[in-house]
Amino acid sequence: MKNNFRDAGLVISIIALLISAVAMLIFSYSASLQAFCIFAPILCITGGFTIAKLISVTRKNFQYFARIDSEIDRMERVSMNFMPLAIAIVDSGSRLVWFNKDFSERFTEEAVYGNSIEIITKLPLEKLLGREGYYEIKYKNNYYKVYADAPDEKEAKDVFMIYFSDITRMRVLETEKRMSQPVVMIFVIDSYEELFGGSSESETAKITVQIDKLLEDFISSTNGILRKYNRERFWAVVEERYVRAMIDDRVKILDKVREIQVNDRISVTLSIGIGRTAKSIAESEEFARQALDMALGRGGDQAAIKNENGFEFYGGVSKGVERHTKVKTRIIANSLIEAVEQADDVYIMGHRNSDFDAIGASVGLAGAIRRFGKNAFAVIDKQTTLSMQLYNYIYEKEKAYLFVNASEAKESFGENSLLIVVDTHNPAIVDVPELLERATKVVVIDHHRKMINYIDKASIFHHEPYASSASEMVTELLQYFGDAGKISSVQAEALLAGITLDTKNFTLRTGVRTFEAAAFLRKLGADTVNVKMLFANSVECYRQKSELVASATVYRNCAIAVANKVMQDMRVAAPQAADELLGVTDVKASFVIAKTSGDEIALSCRSLGAINVQLIAETLGGGGHQTMAGAQFHEKTTDEVVEILKNAIDKYYSELNS
Secondary structure (H helix, E strand, C coil): CCCCCCHHHHHHHHHHHHHHHHHHHHHHHHHHHHHHHHHHHHHHHHHHHHHHHHHHHHHHHHHHHHHHHHCCCHHHHHHHHCCCEEEEEEEEEEEEEECHHHHHHHCCCCCCCEEEEEEEEEEEHHHHCCCCEEEEEEECEEEEEEEEEECCCCCCCCCCCCCEECHHHHHHHHHHHHHHEEEEEEEEEEEHHHHCCCCCCHHHHHHHHHHHHHHHHHHHHCCCCCEECCCEEEEEEEEEEHHHHHHHHCCCCCHHHHHHEECCCCCCCCCEECCCCCHHHHHHHHHHHHHHHHHCCCCCCCEEEEEECCCEEECCCCCCCCCCCCHHHHHHHHHHHHHHHCCEEEEEEECCCHHHHHHHHHHHHHHHCCCCCCCEEEEEEECCCCCCCHHHHHHHHHHCEEEEHHHHHHHHHHCEEEEEEEEECCCEEECCHHHHHHHHEEEEEECCCCCCCCCCCCCCCCCCCCCHHHHHHHHHHCCCCHHHHHHCCHHHHHHHHHHHHHHHEEEECCCCHHHHHHHHHCCCCCCHHHHHHHHCCCHHHHHHHHHHHHHEEEEEEEEEEEECCCCCHHHHHHHHHHHHCCCCCCEEEEEEEEEEECCCEEEEECCCCCCCCCHHHCCCCCCCCCCEEEEEEECCCHHHHHHHHHHHHHHHHHHHCC
């Protein structure tokens, strides 16, 4: 057995104490005989007591270890001592009372009698004894399975045997297998036709050669392979270890591709789909395709990684390139007409707390579908909508025959009814979730960047993240409806109001197709003055907006305003205040935090494109666009939300600069 160093330290300390005491006696004798006579008896009594206690402790320790040693017979002791498995025996206080040779060689520093086994296992003894099976621990650079010999309940046993099985080699092999697993990657040049549509053959060849060379250099730094499907799509297989390195580098290839410009004015962007943790190459390719679909649905210029636990996203800092071709719109329009003709009736709804875009798109579609001879209704929840001005305007002009309340829709919705969801693809925030649950025929029309949680049972999923609004997308569809697309001027004004809202009066996310849609609505009789009047606010709402703007503070070029009390028009005032704050000097993004009910807090996020507020909102459980997003919180105070928001802003900047 090894010496107990702590006992040796105790002996040395006592000897040093006795020597000091003798030295004090000699000094006191030479200094004063009277002092010597006083201190001598006291020191003698103390020294005698200390020596007696030392003898007692030593005897108890000897008896304790002797008793433990007697419980292990000679043959067991010899066999365990030379067994190629680390074994230790501990008492009920987790202290080491015996260990074999392998244990002392593996845990040299901790192999001291009396030391706690928890120094090695980092687990309490009760936890080891209370589990059937084993725990896995890491000690320095080695991995061990730790077993405990738990006593029978009937036994009065106060010592326990702990086994340490070295599994380091197995873990190394598992790690190597995992790191060498093949991963499929799909690269797509975003909006290829729009990028090179006006370029010469030589310019196109020059740019594509740069892209090819960049991807080839990227793959050549790995042991993977790269194949070109067609002029805009590439397919690669690399090992998991290189994918991890790419992720650690924040997928810098996206930034390098963005440095390539077409005609010195438009940056090239890539979308990357990566399939990880798949069981086979075929499954990895399927994961990569799903990831690519998510990347494209979120606007491109990003890498999406699909694994068994969900999706991860990197990049997505550019606005993307607007698609000029309308082939997809024509195909969707024909499919939608067919779905309408096969349905008994049609119900159209937007998102919860519906805005002008959701209501405008619903009204425009409902008006066109009615011209096909089908009953179509725009579903509205008057208790939560933010668009009562638009509802009242349409009711005044055309009565309310296009609208149906949420409760009425639930009663009349049948098995062969068609449900069209506009301005959202997230099932968690639709206006009437019960309709979505019951519907067997679903169509989705949305322009928000694609979220992980989307309506996956839609037979038609018309998703265009480059569009300014759902109203713009509906307007484009109407142009392929023939005579049915010639809706009334009031319905056209509802669509124009939706476009006006989401583009902030045609200043944000506005492309050629946005103005074409507005021109089409103008031809149908939409009056811009009437649309302008729909955005008029009450004096109280204007006062609330002004108070929010006045209360704003600036944090890292982000204006943050907070409303701590619930007010009637706050749902309208908060986003308008966020828009106003973008006019402040050096403010790149604005955030308005407002209480909308007793336990609900809404966050409105806005920017002019310098900061991607969608990425910030997504870290907070929300979503939206690069320039307009939002999130909701429950059971939190406004101060807590402010701190959470600041942390999200810090994280955004750190990832942007990494």
